[in-house]
Amino acid sequence: MTAALDLVALLGRTVLGLLRALGQVSLFAAEALSHLVRPPFFLRQFARHFVEIAYFSLPVVALTALFTGMVLALQSYVGFARFNAESAIASVVVLSVTRELGPVLAGLMVAGRIGAAMAAEIGTMRVTDQIDALTTLSTDPMKYLVAPRLLAGTLALPLLVLIADILGVMGGFLVGVLKLGFVPQTFLSNAWDILQPMDVISGLVKAAVFGFVIALMGCWCGYASRGGAQGVGQATTRAVVAASILILAFDYLLTAAFFS
Amino acid sequence: MSATPRIRLRGLRKAFGAKQVLDGVDLDVVAGHSTVVLGGSGSGKSVTIKCILGLLSPDEGLIEVDGQDVTRMSRAERAALLDRTGMLFQNGALFDSLPVWENVCFKLLAQKRVTRAQARDVAAEALAQVGLAATVGELSPAELSGGMQKRVALARAIAARPDIIFFDEPTTGLDPIMGAVIDGLIVDCVRRLGATALSITHDMASARRIGDTAAMIHKGRIVWSGPAETLGHTGNAMVDQFANGEREGPIQMELRR
Numbered sequence: 001m002t003a004a005l006d007l008v009a010l011l012g013r014t015v016l017g018l019l020r021a022l023g024q025v026s027l028f029a030a031e032a033l034s035h036l037v038r039p040p041f042f043l044r045q046f047a048r049h050f051v052e053i054a055y056f057s058l059p060v061v062a063l064t065a066l067f068t069g070m071v072l073a074l075q076s077y078v079g080f081a082r083f084n085a086e087s088a089i090a091s092v093v094v095l096s097v098t099r100e101l102g103p104v105l106a107g108l109m110v111a112g113r114i115g116a117a118m119a120a121e122i123g124t125m126r127v128t129d130q131i132d133a134l135t136t137l138s139t140d141p142m143k144y145l146v147a148p149r150l151l152a153g154t155l156a157l158p159l160l161v162l163i164a165d166i167l168g169v170m171g172g173f174l175v176g177v178l179k180l181g182f183v184p185q186t187f188l189s190n191a192w193d194i195l196q197p198m199d200v201i202s203g204l205v206k207a208a209v210f211g212f213v214i215a216l217m218g219c220w221c222g223y224a225s226r227g228g229a230q231g232v233g234q235a236t237t238r239a240v241v242a243a244s245i246l247i248l249a250f251d252y253l254l255t256a257a258f259f260s
Numbered sequence: 261m262s263a264t265p266r267i268r269l270r271g272l273r274k275a276f277g278a279k280q281v282l283d284g285v286d287l288d289v290v291a292g293h294s295t296v297v298l299g300g301s302g303s304g305k306s307v308t309i310k311c312i313l314g315l316l317s318p319d320e321g322l323i324e325v326d327g328q329d330v331t332r333m334s335r336a337e338r339a340a341l342l343d344r345t346g347m348l349f350q351n352g353a354l355f356d357s358l359p360v361w362e363n364v365c366f367k368l369l370a371q372k373r374v375t376r377a378q379a380r381d382v383a384a385e386a387l388a389q390v391g392l393a394a395t396v397g398e399l400s401p402a403e404l405s406g407g408m409q410k411r412v413a414l415a416r417a418i419a420a421r422p423d424i425i426f427f428d429e430p431t432t433g434l435d436p437i438m439g440a441v442i443d444g445l446i447v448d449c450v451r452r453l454g455a456t457a458l459s460i461t462h463d464m465a466s467a468r469r470i471g472d473t474a475a476m477i478h479k480g481r482i483v484w485s486g487p488a489e490t491l492g493h494t495g496n497a498m499v500d501q502f503a504n505g506e507r508e509g510p511i512q513m514e515l516r517r
């Protein structure tokens with residue numbers, strides 16, 4: 001009996017803790033967003049983070065997308081050949097990549113790269129009093145540190161995903177033509193015929209949401225970190241884990257919203 | 261003496277968990293004076309300053325700056341107060357993503373009092389005051405020695421000519437000659453520029469040089485305050501033991517023998 005009660009209590013505490021965290025994150029995000037519409041704006045900070053996310057994540061995201069497209073073509077060939085449905089391979093590749101795999105895989109890769117870096121940098125600034133120093137130097141840390149990162153994440157990820165979409169389809173195309181013996185024109189026209197603008201747009205909207213979530217988790221976990229190098233390490237882990245889970249959760253919600 | 265002190269603390273209390281760090285601190289900082297605060301390591305000196313600046317919120321007590329209650333200030337009022345305040349953090353707290361010159365001119369740039377083109381020259385001047393060459397401005401803070409970082413942080417704290425300045429251990433980690441130079445700079449800020457300074461120090465020679473008034477914090481309270489030049493022979497056993505660095509006396513270090 002008491003064991004059961006303990007379990008209920010534990011469940012209650014967990015739910016309350018989650019709700020509290022949700023409330024705190026929402027307030028944090030709302031404050032940061034309010035700084036995006038009130039001057040001064042830190043364009044230099046925004047540019048730095050935009051380049052860091054969009055440009056320096058490009059190799060990782062490009063390779064991920066390319067290989068994913070290649071694997072998709074190969075795997076679906078194995079399956080579809082049994083039903084003589086090889087012509088569907090191009091559609092499978094192009095739809096999976098634009099709607100789903102492009103945004104999600106790019107999001108997860110960037111979460112590891114950028115979410116961790118943001119949490120570590122802001123966390124270190126927190127534990128070495130640099131965030132307090134910003135306040136004493138007439139600069140709001142939310143405006144200077146958080147707002148530009150959120151904006152950069154939200155704008156940079158769609159760009160990355162657009163490139164990932166193109167490379168993913170190219171990966172499928174290469175395997176299809178070079179290994180599976182498709183005629184290039186057929187593959188491309190199959191792909192082009194099935195593709196709707198909404199497929200690409202929904203993927204880019206997902207990307208924007210993921211970019212926001214990654215930056216938000218990186219900033220929030222860093223901002224809330226306490227207690228030296230160990231605390232910063234924990235903040236980094238937390239940022240990556242939280243961002244990854246939220247990406248998958250939002251992916252489901254957005255897919256349900258777009259295609260049902 | 262002016263009627264309202266520039267900074268007035270009454271019954272300031274702050275605890276971290278079960279640990280009562282500040283237990284009723286009363287302190288007056290007179291406008292245009294330099295006040296030094298002494299006290300053992302971990303006695304809550306840095307916490308006191310952070311409470312005044314609003315970086316930590318006290319559990320109880322009154323903090324007034326120019327008669328205004330800091331804890332009840334609006335965002336804009338607090339920003340206005342911080343605009344004319346300078347702070348040297350104990351660990352420097354330099355921004356390691358920015359070069360030294362941008363660190364030094366950070367507040368001036370934030371307040372748009374200099375352009376980025378002028379900032380390097382302004383920074384070079386400020387660095388010269390703390391005995392650093394202009395070339396240091398191009399380095400990143402991670403490339404500096406501890407003492408150099410401290411001096412850059414000091415230059416940053418006073419670059420915007422604040423009229424209230426907090427120095428958290430301005431001379432620890434400096435050689436004695438440089439320490440004396442920095443003390444001179446602090447005195448200069450107060451005497452020539454008319455600023456009000458609140459400094460924390462462990463260095464008695466430095467305390468006598470920069471302080472008009474001294475106060476000692478022990479067990480979360482101010483146990484003594486008086487003219488800084490009397491340090492060492494104040495007649496208060498606790499302060500004299502501290503100032504002369506004696507092992508035996510009313511202050512017992514919690515050591516296991």
Ligand SMILES: Nc1ncnc2c1ncn2[C@@H]1O[C@H](COP(=O)(O)OP(=O)(O)OP(=O)(O)O)[C@@H](O)[C@H]1O
Binds near residue numbers: 276300304306350
């Ligand atoms: N953020 C914090 N969280 C928990 N405890 C803290 C925090 N900041 C300070 N303390 C505690 O408060 C006490 C006073 O700290 P403070 O930094 O004010 O000491 P200090 O007087 O400046 O000492 P020192 O001369 O060594 O710098 C310490 O015992 C410290 O453990």
Ligand SMILES: [Mg+2]
Binds near residue numbers: 305306307350428
């Ligand atoms: Mg201290």
